[in-house]
Amino acid sequence: MNNVERFRRSALLFPVFLLILTTIYLAEALSIRSQFGGDTIVGPRFMPILMAFIMYAALVVVIVGEWRKEAEAAAGGSLLRPLLIVVATGIYIAVFRPLGYVPATLGFLVALFLIFDFEKQRPALFVFYVIAVTALFYGLFAGIFGVRLPPLLGGF
Amino acid sequence: MEFLSLLDITFFLLAGFGALVGIIFGAIPGMTATMAVAVCLPLTYALGLHHGLALLLGLYVGGISGGMVPAVLLNIPGTPSSITTTFDGYPMAQKGEGEKALKICVIASVVGGLISAAILFLFAPLLADFSIKFSYVEKFLIILLALSVIASLSSSMLIGIFSGVIGIWLSLIGDYSISDGGNGKTRLMFDFMEPYLFEGFSLLPVLIGVFGISTILLEAEKGAKSGLVNERIKISKGGGFSLSIFNGRLTNLVRSSFIGTFVGMLPGVGGSAASVLAYTQEKNLTRDSSQMGKGAPQGLIASESANNALTGGALIPLLSLGIPGDSTTAVLIGAFTLQGIQVGPLFIPENTETWYVMMTALVFANIVMFFLMFYAIKYIAKVVMVPKHILFPIIVMMCVVGAYAINYGIMFDVWTLLIFGILGYLVQKIGLEVAPLIIGFILGSQAEVYFVKSLESFGTFSIFFTKSPIAMVLWGLIVASVMFAIVMGFKSRARQKMELTQVTGSTRTASGKGHETDND
Numbered sequence: 001m002n003n004v005e006r007f008r009r010s011a012l013l014f015p016v017f018l019l020i021l022t023t024i025y026l027a028e029a030l031s032i033r034s035q036f037g038g039d040t041i042v043g044p045r046f047m048p049i050l051m052a053f054i055m056y057a058a059l060v061v062v063i064v065g066e067w068r069k070e071a072e073a074a075a076g077g078s079l080l081r082p083l084l085i086v087v088a089t090g091i092y093i094a095v096f097r098p099l100g101y102v103p104a105t106l107g108f109l110v111a112l113f114l115i116f117d118f119e120k121q122r123p124a125l126f127v128f129y130v131i132a133v134t135a136l137f138y139g140l141f142a143g144i145f146g147v148r149l150p151p152l153l154g155g156f
Numbered sequence: 157m158e159f160l161s162l163l164d165i166t167f168f169l170l171a172g173f174g175a176l177v178g179i180i181f182g183a184i185p186g187m188t189a190t191m192a193v194a195v196c197l198p199l200t201y202a203l204g205l206h207h208g209l210a211l212l213l214g215l216y217v218g219g220i221s222g223g224m225v226p227a228v229l230l231n232i233p234g235t236p237s238s239i240t241t242t243f244d245g246y247p248m249a250q251k252g253e254g255e256k257a258l259k260i261c262v263i264a265s266v267v268g269g270l271i272s273a274a275i276l277f278l279f280a281p282l283l284a285d286f287s288i289k290f291s292y293v294e295k296f297l298i299i300l301l302a303l304s305v306i307a308s309l310s311s312s313m314l315i316g317i318f319s320g321v322i323g324i325w326l327s328l329i330g331d332y333s334i335s336d337g338g339n340g341k342t343r344l345m346f347d348f349m350e351p352y353l354f355e356g357f358s359l360l361p362v363l364i365g366v367f368g369i370s371t372i373l374l375e376a377e378k379g380a381k382s383g384l385v386n387e388r389i390k391i392s393k394g395g396g397f398s399l400s401i402f403n404g405r406l407t408n409l410v411r412s413s414f415i416g417t418f419v420g421m422l423p424g425v426g427g428s429a430a431s432v433l434a435y436t437q438e439k440n441l442t443r444d445s446s447q448m449g450k451g452a453p454q455g456l457i458a459s460e461s462a463n464n465a466l467t468g469g470a471l472i473p474l475l476s477l478g479i480p481g482d483s484t485t486a487v488l489i490g491a492f493t494l495q496g497i498q499v500g501p502l503f504i505p506e507n508t509e510t511w512y513v514m515m516t517a518l519v520f521a522n523i524v525m526f527f528l529m530f531y532a533i534k535y536i537a538k539v540v541m542v543p544k545h546i547l548f549p550i551i552v553m554m555c556v557v558g559a560y561a562i563n564y565g566i567m568f569d570v571w572t573l574l575i576f577g578i579l580g581y582l583v584q585k586i587g588l589e590v591a592p593l594i595i596g597f598i599l600g601s602q603a604e605v606y607f608v609k610s611l612e613s614f615g616t617f618s619i620f621f622t623k624s625p626i627a628m629v630l631w632g633l634i635v636a637s638v639m640f641a642i643v644m645g646f647k648s649r650a651r652q653k654m655e656l657t658q659v660t661g662s663t664r665t666a667s668g669k670g671h672e673t674d675n676d
Contacts, residue, residue: 014586018318025325025344032343044338047604048328051321058317082373085552086578089369092556093570105553112549116376133550137557145202147561 015062022059026052084115101142101149105134159512167210170203171517174214175524181215182222183539184547185232186375189219190483194367195551197360197490198558205495205510210517212491216484217269217521220464221529224261226540229254234540236428237463240435244448244455251451255533256397260453261460262529263402264409268461269522271413272420272468276475277515280504284476287501292613293623296606297630299599302423302479304634306592308641309422309429316641319588323596328604330356337608352568360490361559361573362597366590367487368555369577372548374584401453408438408454409461416462420469420481423595430469434462468518475503475511479599483591486598494562 029048092108099107109130113119119126141147174196181192192215200208223235228245241261248257290298303320310316329345331354332338345353402409412434419430438458439445448455470481471488478500480486492499497507504511529536559573580590610619621631 028344032341033339043608044332044341044343047600047607048325048344051324051328054317055321055325058314058321062314062318078377081376082581085373085376086574089552089556089574089577093567093574096556096560096570097565097567101557105557108553108556109549112552113545116545116548118543118545118549129546133553137550137553141557141561145199145561147202147557148565149557149560150565 015059018055019059019063022052022055025055081115085112088112088115097150099150100152101138102134102152104150105137106130109133159509159516162206162509162513163516167207167513167517168520170207171210171214171520172524174211174216175218175221175521176214176528178215178218178220179222179225179525179528179536180218180539180542182219182234183225183536184222184542184544185226185230185234185540186371186378186544187547188235188367188371189216189222190367190487191371191551192216192219193484193487194364194490195554195558197364197487197494198562200491201494201562205491205497206513208491208495209510209514210520212488213514213517214521214524216488217464217467217518217525219484220467221262221265221269221525222536222539223463224258224265224460225533225537228257228261229537230540235463237431237466238459239428240431240459241456241463243435243459244450244452247449247451248453248456253396253451254537256401257451257453257456258533258537259397259530260401260456262526262533263399264412264457264460265464265529266522266526267409268413268416268464269467269525270519271410271461272417272465273515273518273522274468275414275417276468276471276518280472280476281511283472284501284504287477288505290501290626291623292606292610293619294626294630296603296610297620297627297634298477298479299603299606301630301634301637302473302599303592303596303603304637306423306595308637310589310592311587313638313641313645315588316592319583319590319592320596322583322588323593323598324600324603326357326362327597327600328356329353336605337612356601357572357576357597358563358566358569359493359598360562361569362576363487363490363594364555364559365573365576366580366594367483368551369573370580370584370590372552373577373581375544376548402457405454405457408442408457411437411441412458412461413465416465417469417472419462420466421472423473423479423481428463430462430466431459434458464522471514471518474499475514476501478503478602480595483594486591486594489598 026049029045029052032043032045032048088108088111091111092104095107096104113126113130119129138149142149177196178189178192181187182189193212196211196215200211203211220235220237223233223238224241224245226232226234227238227241228249231242231246233239233242245257245261248254287294287298303324307313307316307320310319325344328343331340331342334340342350342354415434415437416430419433435448435455435458438454439448442448442454466482470485473479473481474485474488478498480489489499497503497510555573555577556570559570560567563569580593583590583593611617614623620627622628
């Protein structure tokens, strides 16, 4: 296996990503200034800089180790479902307040039940579960725990 | 005895309900006690501190205990801490002794839980009393010790360091106030983030994201149905259980409970370490270990008493030093934060009533767990077949609405939940660990404050080594934990090399024989 392929397949990508991130973090940490002039070692930038150097040391060990060893085949699962959940949750959060709890949650549950292949063959049951879960948790949060959930379309 | 007035019927109902829900979470493979506590955390906001703690401690005890059900019946540990329960539980279930195995587990669990609660009750106030005298130097060293122990006991020390440092990084984001030795400005963020991150990431959505959302993302990858639909539960009708099984095994029961409590006290060490250590000890010390792994009751006793003893043990450093003993107690910090209470050396002296309430909830949750699981085990066993594809969407929805609810509808907290859900997922995908990350996140900013204030007060680095005999002892423990990790790393590498040599040797022999056969 050549080095490029090894890099692509092995666990090297993340340590290199962390290396870049650590450099950005260190640059930011070095720009932190103390409240009273002279930058002594004790100050707001000490701990971030220390953490960055610990990270560098650990990363060097990992990168050298990974470069030396043969890449192992990764055991795979489907990444599609987690990705869809993240997208659906992102949309849910974005529309939660503008649309209100009820429509946003109905839509979110429809999306999640579809992602998890829940009762796709029985539409009536599917709809029943979506409405029941939305109503149940409205009752739990708003009714029992007194949480002020966003009203319909931000209004009433 | 003023705390007795706080123990109303709602308190006991919530502790019992928590234990039941916890058992259900624990019994469903892939769902853990930590997740149960994280998902239900926002509910405690409206319940108040004492009722909220009753619910969360019930969830904690139930969640740890529930893991035994799929471990025995399906050979799948419901929670990581019940891994060693599969070794003897499943062989017993296959012999038609599923119910007997579960009842042994239940008794071992309740004994482990109660012994650890007793140790917590006796030991935590003493440790808190002792640690009140600590200066900033000792407080910093205690956190350094906690972080070094977490790193040492992770699957690899480097993984522990990575995870912990990422957690500390994230904790340093935000304003560093002048009173804490800082410059009064925000740091480690872009300017446009200041309105959102002035006080850093809020702890509660971080906890719910890492332990709720990320777990669902990991499980979703496997597929919600995950083959359990086709499994058949063998619990058997034949009892075969009697208390005489414990005759001659009380030493094992008590020893394993102490091991579990001790392991629970070590920061960031999960229940799997407790049960593996107790199981190994029993295997080494018992006169006849030939049946262990084939359906021996002593294996179940060691495993289950140790993992339930973890509950009391993990609360000791939390309530006396403010350092969480495991992931679940890290989430419990969220419940205190939600009510504006800081855990640490002053917690027990200043909140005596809350302390007694917690002890009552812990003991009561263990008792409820015992009655529920001992007498209704046949029904609870069916929980393992609950379809995840309905539970997962509900849990995700509960996490989002919960994150919205806890801080009066601050939308950035809800985005924090998603960000940390994704981060927790990615971190685990690449082999890092969430427990050190979260404990680093919780302790990181405190460590910095103690460090800077120590130097401000004493003006020299040497103070960290010479401040007091306690500081020297703490350094000794830090060095010992690092040495332990290095030695274990070398041992594991040597073992891997030896196994690789053996495999290569046998492959060569086999291919040599193959060639000879071909030649023939």
